[in-house]
Amino acid sequence: MRTITKNGVRIDDTFAEAFPMRGTALILTGPNKRWARQAAVTMTGFATSVIGCGCEASIDGEVEARDTPDGRPGVRVLIFAMSSNDLQTQLVNRVGQCVLTSPGSACFSDLVAADALKVGDLLRYFGDGWQISKKFGNRHFWRVPVMDGEFLCEATTGFTKGAVGGGNLLICGADYEKTLRAAEAAVEAMNEVRDAIMPFPGGIVRSGSKVGSKYKALHASTNDAFCPSLRGMTKTALDDDIGCVLEIVIDGLTEAAVADATRAGLAAIIKLGPRNGARRVSAGNYGGKLGPFHFHLKDLLA
Amino acid sequence: MTLVLTLKVTPPQRLDLSVLLPHLLADKSSKDVAAIDLATTREKITVGDLFRIRAGSAEEIRFEGGSERFDGVGQGLQQGRIFVAGDAGINAGRQMTGGDLVISGNVGPYAGSAMTGGRLEILGNAGDFLGAPREGELNGMSGGLLVLRGAAGRRAGDRLRRGTILIEGDAGDWLGSRLIAGTLIVLGRVGVSPGYLMRRGTIVLAKPPALASTFVDCGQFASSFPAVFGRFLLPESRGAARLFRAPLRKFAGDMAVLGKGEIFVPA
Known part of the structure; x- marks a missing residue:
């Protein structure tokens, strides 16, 4: 050669x-850097290859507290899958099992796009009727009561087909x-x-x-x-x-x-x-x- | 260039200004605008009779001078911008779905009544039933943002269903009565029984009165929600942003009805 x-x-x-994939970005925040990072590490675990993991995900970078929606330390994560359906399934499973569960966490969309995936719109049902919807401008959040306070989660996140x-x-x-x-x-x-x-x-x-x-x-x-x-x-x-x-x-x-x-x-x-x-x-x-x-x-x- | 309507005389009768909206005037010449009838009695009175017209794009309409007789200002506003340098009467911004309406003076009752979108800002005081439904309607305001810099009368936010009402001044009795959902913030003092018969929704009070016994104490509140909402409100009101930054205590109610509403007060 x-x-x-x-x-x-x-x-x-x-x-x-x-190859073309579907991808989205989230900002996960926590009470401090350690716990913001923990939520992100847990959520992007076992996500090396779509062949066996269903998606590919990892941390894109840390986000300073002044740049996150709630003013707490954050981490930006990216998630990729081969189809929109796969991405939707992986996203809600991972946010539900790994971010919702992580102490003090909150979850925000960080990709504005024409197409959207549901996040809080599905996870809200964990609230068993106590969940609260909040809209401001074009953003929509769900507040789900949990044992350390509330899990705040954006209703949807944009995703790209590019x-x-x-x-x-x-x-x-x-x-x-x-x-x-x-x-x-x-x-x-x-x-x-x-x-x-x-x-x-x-x-x-x-x-x-x-x-x-x-x-x-x-x-x-x-x-x-x-x-x-x-x-x-x-x-x-x-x-x-x-x-x-x-x-x-x-x-x-x-x-x-x-x-x-x-x-x-x-x-x-x-x-x-x-x-x-x-x-x-x-x-x-x-x-x-x-x-x-x-x-x-x-x-x-x- | 803005279309400017300068008030020449005190209106001899109550006026219906809901016909002067950007989307209704888009293709009209100054002559057409001057011929528009604003009367609410059998005495005809036109735009030309009342205002000196400076032609311009109707995308932005500016009223130089207002009156307590200016009813229906921006009622049904869909897009564009209306500015009133002066007072307005009843139904200001009622049923608006979009656009931006700013009134520099005081307004009468039912300002922002049943609005579903857009932004309404009132620099002066408002009468009773801010954002409330009119007779026979089920819902009050159900979207958009309503900012009142002065004080509100009784029953502000009655049957609020969605959207945000921010009152920087005081509010009268029965604030947020029969609230369905949405967010209502008051920085000043509040009359008796805020949240009377509220089902869901959020009321945030900087200076709360004694709450009714049908509101139960849920203790100190821990969530990202106030911080996020406070940041959204910062461009509109530093006072509101400050209120949301401080620790809050939650009361749930009204237990006389569904009881899934909440009143936040400084902890």
Whole structure:
């Protein structure tokens, strides 16, 4: 494969192939930063991949108290799914089980869009008749009495059909330590990009997959071409100087957010250089025929 | 440019100004406007008889000078803006569904009666039955925002169903009587029996009188709701925003009826 070398890091002339998704954004607040974050962490747990989790979700960033609707510390979370129905189901289950239950929490929509999903409009029934509806201007809230006071929840949240899921970077390094360092640096830089999340643990996935399997029941299986221990046994994509590969997957509310996150990650990896970090960066695609969004790495070099 | 109607003479009779709305005057020339009949008696009286007209876009109508005889100002307002530099009579902003109506003086009874949307601001005082239903109607105000800078008469917010009424001055007896839902805030003093027979809804009182025995004490109130609502109200009223920032105590009632309403007072 042709490569471009930047600061000693080889960038493959390839692209990440991504897919349309549905996505929404919420602001969760709490009595302090710790409990705002706890609600967000719990709600976005077990949400790495739509394949097994039903949705992909993570924290987009912290929101200062002065910028939240109720003046308390907040956290912005993004949730993505393949269909509007899936997103609706996941959203109400997760807010209901993880945010409603979290001490002192409140839940606000943070995406204005023509299409809406129900949040408080469904969770209000928990109030068993004691729930109170409040409207002001074009915003509608439900107040649900709970044991520590009231759970305040916006009735609906906007969602976009223009979200993009599956942007990715394959980070290849000499050994485990250096590759992880490069991946961590990339995630840290990408966390600064608004409207984009990296849903895997700490933003990093070590078990990248390919489409299909030798077993009929499985749709996806290990990406053997990038497994260092299978070099020589399979048609490998790895060079002799690569001992470890980690992947970062990106979901964004817009195509631009995914591109910006990819750009930020690439810049951080290149800045770190091959001595302490990655020797090569590649990206995953399916030949370009499955997903409509193509993020060419060479176009995203700062 | 604003359409300006400057009052030339004291109206010789009560007027029906509900015909002077932006959407009704959109395509009319000054001559057409001058010919509009405002009479409520058999004596005909037209816009031209009463006002000096400065032509302009009817999207914004400005009355220079008002009168206690200006009935139905902005009644049925749908969009655009009306400003009255002066007083108005009964039914100001009644049944408005949108737009912005500002009256710099005092208004008579039934201001904002049964309004469903838009914003009504009265800089002076209001008569009885602010936002209330008229005879035979089931609901009072059911949407929008009503801001009264002065004092209200009796039974302000009667049968309020949705929307927000903010009274910066005092309010008379039976504030929020028969309240169905919605939010009613009073920064000044309040007469007897606020929330009389209220079913649901929220009344917030900065200086509460003794509440009726059919209101039960629910203790100190913990919720994000006052903070959120206070922030919404900040552009309208610093006093209201301050009231919502302080700790509140909740009373539930009126237990003589459904009892799911609430009166908040400073804790």
